[in-house]
Structures are given as structure tokens and as C-alpha cells.
Amino acid sequence: MVRYRYKKQNQDCNKTISSGKDKKFMCGIVGYVGKDKALSVLIQGLKRLEYRGYDSAGIAIRDINGKISICKAVGRVNDLEKKLRYDASGNLGIGHTRWATHGGVTVNNCHPHHVGKVTIVHNGILENYLELKTILCNEGYNFYGDTDTEVACAYIDYVYKNNSSSEIKDILEKCMNIFVGSYAIVGMIEDYDSELFVMKKDSPLIIALGDNGTYVASDISAYANDTKEYVPLEDMEYGTIMDNEIHIYKNNKELELLFNTLDVTNNEEGLQGFNHYMLKEIYEQKDLVSKWYNRYFNNHEIDSLVNMNDFKKIHIVGCGTAYHAGMVGKYLLEYYGDIEVQVFIASEYRYQKLFIDKDTLVIFISQSGETADTLACIKKVKEYGVMTLGIVNVENSSIARIVDKVIYTKALSEVAVASTKAYTAQVYVLSMLALKMALANDKLEIVDVKDFYLNLSNLIDKALNYDYKHIIDLIWKQEHMFYLGRNIDYVTMMEGSLKLKEISYIHSEAMAAGELKHGTISLMDEHSCILVMATLERLANKTISNIKEVKSRGAKVILLIREDISNNLDSDCYDEVILLPKGCYFTQPIINIVYLQMIAYEVAKRLGLDIDKPRNLAKSVTVE
Ligand code: AGP
Secondary structure, eight states: OOOOOOOOOOOSSOOOEEOSSOOOOSSEEEEEEESSOHHHHHHHHHHHTGGGOOSEEEEEEEOTTSOEEEEEEESOHHHHHHHOOSOOOOSEEEEEEEOOSSSOSOTTTSSOEEETTEEEEEESOBTTHHHHHHHHHHTTOOOOSOOHHHHHHHHHHHHHHHTTTSOHHHHHHHHHHHOOBOEEEEEEETTOSSOEEEEEESSOOEEEEETTEEEEESSGGGGTTTEEEEEEOOTTEEEEEOSSOEEEEETTEEOOOOOEEEEOSSOOOSOTTOSOHHHHHHHHHHHHHHHHHIIIIISOGGGGSOOGGGOSEEEEEEOHHHHHHHHHHHHHHHHHHOOEEEEEEHHHHTTSOOOOOTTEEEEEEESSSOOHHHHHHHHHHHTTTOEEEEEESSTTOHHHHHSSEEEEOOOOOOOSSSOSHHHHHHHHHHHHHHHHHHHHTTSOOHHHHHHHHHTHHHHHHHHHHOOOHHHHHHHTTOSEEEEEESTHHHHHHHHHHHHHHHHHOOEEEEEEGGGGGGTGGGGOSTTOEEEEEEOOHHHHHHHHHHHHHHHTTTOEEEEEEEGGGOTTOOGGGOSEEEEEOOOOTTTHHHHHHHHHHHHHHHHHHHTTOOSSSOTTOOSSOOOO
């Protein structure tokens, strides 16, 4: 068997590869060629990718007579199984879960697509598909759906038809020279009875080896139980996969592959008695903070972190929850590191003018390590010769592989679409970077904060066991919610607000408490409901004044205030109050967010919603 690949060794931290469902992307791809029945292998793989969110699923099997049978269904993999009428005896096939981008959620748009002699599944977006469609229509091709994938499929067929004496790799290379956009494509050509082809650009694709065959998937979790060795393809690589042979090329040269070994020790599978992954993951934070304490304080990993004092300014880039973690990082780093920090949303950063040079450190935060906008930003800043640091959860993910240095957050696999423990892990890492600066700048000593970190587990436990009923009674029927706070509480509220809207579908807006009276206060009346956080002693009174302004307009106020600064609180200024335990500036945001995660979870639960797979959302956004 030809099993080759180069392995990049650019990371300064742990290099083991975690298994389990820890790589999350939008659509899911599976493929198999081997000795087992492809049908059951593929269905199993698709089921293991279900957590990512999708709206339709499909499968294509080549049977032993060479016939390709395709089955597709809108809905879940279970719905696909109910539709499967053929007894597919073949050992070669591909499957897909689709999250609609181009074209509605219909069976016609669902993958696999089959045109002429070619059948494919595809993740990503083919940007020049309309242009190619026009060429193909002129060549006599007809299209039945609206997807870019059907066009990609037809184009591969077109090139194949016109170069039928060429090897598959040459067909693929020709297509890749024409395709613009992002793609992970796995396919079959009718004349080849024992091989799949693959092509990859800007969308993840891995090849894995098992005892009974070769697997391909967008995410190793699809086959973590069946394989121990895998290799992620890099951009612009393509090739063919058989039961006993793998040939991967770049620029027409065959590559040497070096396989990674799966580390299956760290990821606990299943719900383990919890009703939802989100709740399980919120609870996991209690133990994780102790593990991280060991890592940084007992095993002194703080010493090996990047020395931020080597830089004059820092940019932090991420999306959604990762962006919010970056905002917390900004407050910590600026306060303790005396360094200018700007935080950017990746989809904006990738197109804006940058003022960066070798004195700038650019930090990229991502749970999945595959978010398309964040990846694009890394590629962009590399042109400036700056140093890049990734704060990433999924080990060996695309972002982890291309940054100069990576810090793995070690939150273990996160399954629920709404990120919880991964956020906390990101904040924890950023707090370690800020602490390292504070120590270097003689702003404090490690003994000043160590016990606060040590005590985090107990304080998270308090948040988990709090009785949220009265709070949820106030929120669950609201159409709109407002989350207010100042300074680091404000950015924690941004994340809390996102959590609520993601899973409860209640519109929610976070803002700096002092900003309310500059416009949004016009919305306040007796139907409004406001969640306010005040955990900074020096700013609490100012925040209380702001809530009096909304209370006097009849709004309902839920106040989250640090217990030790709540003594002289006027009970008229809130309807419900949660007394939060005291942390230090570094640890308080971690304590606070757990309360907000629980509130979001309990509201969605009261509403009876699909908490782990909220509508329209995908675990990781691998398209622009
Ligand atoms: C989190 O709850 C969200 N689902 C989402 O905002 C997410 O944080 C964002 O898409 C970034 O993902 P990443 O961390 O995997 O890059």
C-alpha cells in the first residue's frame, strides 16, 4: 500500500490528535472503498456527522455490477434510511449531509450529484459556477437543481469526456485549474470500479485507514471508531483512493504521506445521562478548569506561552463566540499588559486595510480551527510577515496547521452548536497570556491570583446548581431581550446574549450599559426585559444608575451582581437578582458566563426547542 504524506511540525504545543466529534463543519462528506458493504459504513459515518447541523442527506453506492444507485432525502439520516430501497451490495460509495447554501432544501439540490459518468459530493462554494454552467449548457448539458455542485459534477464529466484517455489525476488537475472557490470533493467515475477521487481547496478533507478499507471524510469523527490513522489533505491536493492504495498529488507530483495517529483517550462519547450536549458541555467546565489549572500552574505551561512583550500591538481575530472571547482578552491584555489590543470580526478583517508589521502579533481564535473567514484572514496577514498565533480547540485542524504558533485550548470535543466550554477555554488561555504579561511587568505575583483559579471549579458548581426558575419565568415569553454591562461585563454579556438568541430564537441585543441612553432607551417600556451584569466594584454604581433609567420606564430588570458589592442595593431597581460569587479580574468573566449559559439553556428548554441543533446554524462555518 502507498501511504505517504509530509507532516508539518510548526506547533510548539501538544501535537496529539484528538478523536471524537471535535471537528465540526457545515456539510458533511463521507466516502468508503474496501471490503465491507459501503452502504452501512456510509450511513454510520453520516450519523456520526449529524451533530453538525444539516437539512438533507444522500448516498451513492456503486454495486458489484457497476451500477450506481443514488438515494437522497430532505431531513435527517433516518429519513434517508427509510427511503433506501436498494440492497446495495457494493463496496464503494460516497455520502453527504447538506446545509443549504446555493439552492433551497430540496431533493434535487441534495448531494450526491450525478452527471454523465461522474457522481460527486461537495463541501464549499464553487464561485464561478454560473460561468461554467453557461459553458456547459452550450455543450448540451442540462441541469435539474440550483446548486454549484451539480455544475462542478458536470464540469468534471465534461473534462473526462474530452480527455477519456487521460488518467483521473490529470482530469482532476485540469478541473482544479478552472474551479474558483472552496471545495472538498469526493467522487466516482463510472469506468473505474474500485476507486474514489478526491480534490481539496479551502474546505477540510481527510483520508483515514482502517483494517477493512480506506475512508474519506470531511471530519475524522465520522470514522473515529473504525480507523487509527489519518491524514488531512492540504489545499490544491487531489488524487485517487482505493482499498489498498492511495495516490495524492499536488502540481502533478505524487506526495509522500505521513499519517497521524488518532488519540482516542480524551473524548468521552455520548450524552452520559444529560438531556443535551449543551448542558453536558456546560457542566464539563467544572472539571476542565481544574485540568487547565494543572496544566498552567502545576505543570508551568504558562512559562512556555508566547512572550507578548515582544510586540507593540496585538490584533485578535475570530467569529461569533470566538470574537467575544477575543473581546474579553482585549480587556485583560490591555489592563495587565499595557499593550494596545484591537479585536476584529474575521469576515470584516479579511477585506479591510491593515496597519500591521513585524511588531504586531495577530491572534486567531477558533474552536473548530476550520472557520473559512478566520482561515482567510490568516492567509492575508501572512503576506505582511507578521507572527500569527492560533488559539484553537481542534488539534491538527486547518488553522492549527497554518499559524506560526498554536495554543490548544483543550476543551475536548464540543458537540452542541452553541459553544460553551470552548469559549471558556479560549478566555482561560487569553487570561494566561495576560497573566504572563502582568508577571513580566511586575503588576502582580502569581500568588495574587492562583487561588482564584483554583477556586473556579467550586464557583462554577454554584452556577450549575443555581435555581433559575424565576429568571426563566421572566424571559421565556419575551420577544426581545437586552443584555447590559460595562467593561469586561459588557463583553461577557455579548456572549450571553448570543447564546440566548442562538438556541431560544428570542431576539437579543447586548450593549454597553452607558450607551443605552444614546438611542436604545427609546425602546424601553413595560414590555421590555433587561438582563444587567455588574461585577466590577468601581463601575457597579454607574451600571445601577443605568438600570434605574430603564426601571423607571417600566421595564423588567434581572440583575446579576457580585455578592460582595450588593450590600446597599436598592431593591426597587430590579425584579430578580442573582448574587454572583467573587472572582478576580481574570476569573470573574469565567464565573459569570456560566450563569448566562445556564439561562440560555433553561429558556430554550422551557420553549421545547432543539437545543443542540438550533435551526439554520452549523457548528462551524466553512463557507464565506
Ligand atoms: C457559537 O455558539 C457559535 N455557534 C458561533 O458563533 C461560532 O463561535 C463561530 O462560528 C466561530 O466558530 P469557530 O470558533 O469554530 O471558529
